[in-house]
Amino acid sequence: MTQAEKQVGAATEGQQHPIGLYLKIWTLLFILSALSYSVDFFQVQGLMRWSLIIIFMLLKAGLIVAVFMHMMWERFALMTLIILPPLVILVLVGFMVLEANYVHFLRLVFMSGAS
Amino acid sequence: MAQKRAVSDQNITIGQQLVEDWSSDREAFKNVSWGKSMMWIFLLSDTFIFGTFLTGYMTVRMSTTVAWPNTSEVFALTIGGVELPLVLIAIMTFVLISSSGTMAMAVNMGYQRQAKKAAILMLITALLGASFVGMQAFEWTKLIHEGVRPWENPFGAPQFGAAFFMITGFHGLHVSVGVIFLVVVATKVLRGDYEKRGDYQIVEITGLYWHFVDLVWVFIFAFFYLW
Numbered sequence: 001m002t003q004a005e006k007q008v009g010a011a012t013e014g015q016q017h018p019i020g021l022y023l024k025i026w027t028l029l030f031i032l033s034a035l036s037y038s039v040d041f042f043q044v045q046g047l048m049r050w051s052l053i054i055i056f057m058l059l060k061a062g063l064i065v066a067v068f069m070h071m072m073w074e075r076f077a078l079m080t081l082i083i084l085p086p087l088v089i090l091v092l093v094g095f096m097v098l099e100a101n102y103v104h105f106l107r108l109v110f111m112s113g114a115s
Numbered sequence: 116m117a118q119k120r121a122v123s124d125q126n127i128t129i130g131q132q133l134v135e136d137w138s139s140d141r142e143a144f145k146n147v148s149w150g151k152s153m154m155w156i157f158l159l160s161d162t163f164i165f166g167t168f169l170t171g172y173m174t175v176r177m178s179t180t181v182a183w184p185n186t187s188e189v190f191a192l193t194i195g196g197v198e199l200p201l202v203l204i205a206i207m208t209f210v211l212i213s214s215s216g217t218m219a220m221a222v223n224m225g226y227q228r229q230a231k232k233a234a235i236l237m238l239i240t241a242l243l244g245a246s247f248v249g250m251q252a253f254e255w256t257k258l259i260h261e262g263v264r265p266w267e268n269p270f271g272a273p274q275f276g277a278a279f280f281m282i283t284g285f286h287g288l289h290v291s292v293g294v295i296f297l298v299v300v301a302t303k304v305l306r307g308d309y310e311k312r313g314d315y316q317i318v319e320i321t322g323l324y325w326h327f328v329d330l331v332w333v334f335i336f337a338f339f340y341l342w
Contacts (some may be wrong), residue, residue, distance in 0.1 A: 022220060026215075033212055053342065061330055065326075065330065066217075069326045069330075096131065104177060
């Protein structure tokens with residue numbers, strides 16, 4: 001069966017997948033949540049903290065979207081519709097990092113002492 | 116078909132035409148029903164709402180010259196004489212992930228035509244969701260008693276309160292709406308509405324919304340509580 005045929009099959013019969021798979025993903029999500037909580041519990045700091053938080057977050061988000069929301073079995077057209085547009089938020093984030101740094105700089109220069 | 120539509124268009128009002136066009140069951144994505152596409156498109160728009168909220172939070176946190184409150188301490192609880200950092204938030208995270216698991220099971224049962232099991236799993240999901248909202252109400256009450264306001268708080272940068280109430284409030288609203296949505300659909304499943312039609316896809320569509328609520332929490336947990 002080709003990838004395309006599998007997708008058609010899944011879509012026409014509804015998204016039916018083995019329960020065992022859901023249970024595995026559920027367990028993985030529990031472990032990942034416990035790991036991200038332990039980042040705070042053991043007070044990991046600095047670059048290590050931020051990278052661990054981001055990694056666990058992306059893994060959890062990926063598992064939820066791919067398996068629980070069935071995105072990995074959907075057609076490519078739907079995947080691109082849902083996954084590509086939110087990436088432009090990163091452009092906004094980039095602009096706002098520049099802006100926030102500038103505002104922070106101005107506040108240090110003109111508002112120091114006034115807090 | 117196209118000609119037939121064109122003829123019938125002449126005899127109806129603009130309002131009727133609008134309703135007909137939006138409910139005409141046309142499928143832009145092959146094998147994806149319009150109901151599911153519409154839910155995905157709604158979730159996409161919601162992604163932008165939460166995305167911009169979190170970006171706004173990042174902006175105020177980066178630009179303030181006052182130290183940001185230590186969320187690990189602000190959200191700590193003392194249980195049995197031991198102070199546990201962020202413990203309530205951790206419990207809320209596990210509750211929401213569990214509800215996502217039961218929801219995935221409900222979708223599966225729906226497609227297996229096991230209506231009763233699907234409905235029960237959806238009601239468990241709703242119950243877990245309601246307990247999440249309950250814990251959030253507890254957290255809000257605690258912080259408000261400690262003097263956290265959208266414009267000031269005793270722990271540090273005043274922007275903390277605004278970001279906290281805005282982001283968790285909007286997420287909590289989504290969970291509450293989701294609980295209502297789940298109870299409504301579960302009732303209809305039990306009543307046999309979908310058995311008649313032989314189509315349980317509505318359970319999957321409800322599930323998409325619910326998993327999205329969990330997905331948003333993953334980002335809030337990482338950026339607001341852990342960062």
